[in-house]
Amino acid sequence: MEPADELLNDQASLELDADPMRLNMGPSHPAMHGTIRMVMDLDGENLVNLDVQPGYLHRGFEKSCERGTWAQVFPYADRLNYVSPMLNNVGWSLAVEKLLDIEVPERCQYYRVVLGELSRIADHFTCNGASAMELGAFTPFLWLLKVRDWVWDILERETGARMTHSFGRIGGMAAPPTPNFKDDVRQLIPELFKVVKETEIMLLRNRIFLDRMQGVGVLTKEQALSYGCTGPVARSAGIPYDVRKDHPYLVYDRFDFDVPIGEDGDNWDRFMVRLEEIRQSIRIIEQALEQMPDEGPVNVDDPRIVYPEKQSVYTTIEATIAHFKLVMEGLRVPKGEVYSFTEGGNGELGFHIVSDGSGTPYRVRVRPPCWYNLAASREMLLGGMIADIIPTFGSVNMIGGECDR
């Protein structure tokens, strides 16, 4: 027995405060990346009660959408999940295109797939790297972020911006692929594989990392379903639900890829599912590059939807008028209501949009995957220890912009 314990035994009358302690974590706390507040009742180091309070990054996304044109939503959509903005761009494009009942040309569909999967890789790199960093493994974080930067270099060459691309357009993309696009991505792929392998070597047999991840933050399959979890959080709990497989959009039904699922629903499974999804995304990219046509239009051929070419806007009156009307009035979307959903970085990213037939959305509802994953984080954390909040919250990958909108 430690000397200190003996001392405590001697003083039998020593009274310790046994009431739960209320502790406030966040909204500005290093472990609460993003801004989020957790109010918890602690019994020693164990969480006996927890209230997760999001909303510190609420900017009124849905309200803002109701006063611009349909195309003006793209910059807002960028800032939902700002780690993988291209996926949000494509999600919004697909939602409006579903309402317009149009389909973009094949080349554009492959282009969207490749850019989107690159974004997903960047998203998973960030999440896994940050998870490792918060447990003290700084090197994997830097290595993953180094490669994420190379991914972003490609996205920058294509779109002109590293993070907030605003590159999607209704009925196409802002620009066709650059001539070197395929070569650039093909050159990057071995590097991506290499860094995934290196991460595995560094982390997967590290005792500290294993102890903090395995069996911590467990979410059962029933809880995940009931809470509406999707994406890696749901898949790690054993739910084989991937929008790309279950409801294929774009050209995802033409690719051969696997949906990794976990068994235990703990932090470890979430980490490993993301790591494996990076590999599957690379597989998709390889196949997409193989199948993607080098020639052909990227935008639909409909002047009511797509902006005219800049050259003709400056030289012909018809294009000037078309451009003016598209920018000032916005394209007209027929009356109706759709729910369109894609696989975002964190799960099912849904856009529930209502149009009243004008150039402005009547109602835009985003179904943010983070929102329900975060709601379920209470189940993962309760009963655990306060130190487990850090790996668990990291593996949920709450993105403030998307969660709070």
Add this chain to the structure above:
Amino acid sequence: MSQAVLDRLSAQLGERVLETSDAFGDYEATVAVKDWAEVAQFLRDDEDLQMDHFIDLTAIDYPERKSARFDVTLMVRSSVNGQRIRIRTHVKEGEKPDTLSTIWMGANWAEREVFDMFGIEFKDHPDLRRILLYEEFIGHPLRKDYPIDKAQPLVPYREVADIVKLPPFGIEEGQPFARIDWEARLGGGDHQVSPAIGVQQGQRRTLSDSEAAQQIQERIDARMAAEAAAAKAAQASPAPEEGSKE
């Protein structure tokens, strides 16, 4: 989404399914508010449907509609057979649909958000607080009659009982000119505290900025002189070995 789900719902509920739609491939059934929770329970528990995966619950505001102002929609999915369905109900102003948070846990936060943004209250909800906005917020911003540029009043500091703030966090939070108590330090002590705190506790007077700056300058001068003297002494004696530097 699938027609089979709609058929099963119609077979079970008959007339109580007010309307069905399959626009854009989104299969949807409209039910009355009083049937809301019952339909949800049926969707989850029926052996053919097994809609156990909660997807989303949200509302849409139609202020000009006479019959009922809000649409509340629910989307669920079956993890068993992969089918999806959207259920809709029309909710009048002030009408309270039953909560679904006892059926799917995810509905808890979704209903809190609908309450926050639209002011629709859900009957028997376990914890109906605002979720994205703060409790002092006036109005419900996603209602169409809430102006987008409306400003909210400033909220005064909340009074929290039973909390005593200890130094260095006190009434004057934030960093004063210097966190080093130069007066005490020059007097021989070495207190790494802010001079302002000393004043709060009634111990010392605050140094004015110019006084503090002057004293800092004196310390810098003294230190530079000491360093110059040390350098002179080092020049006189032989240079230290390379390895001793660390």
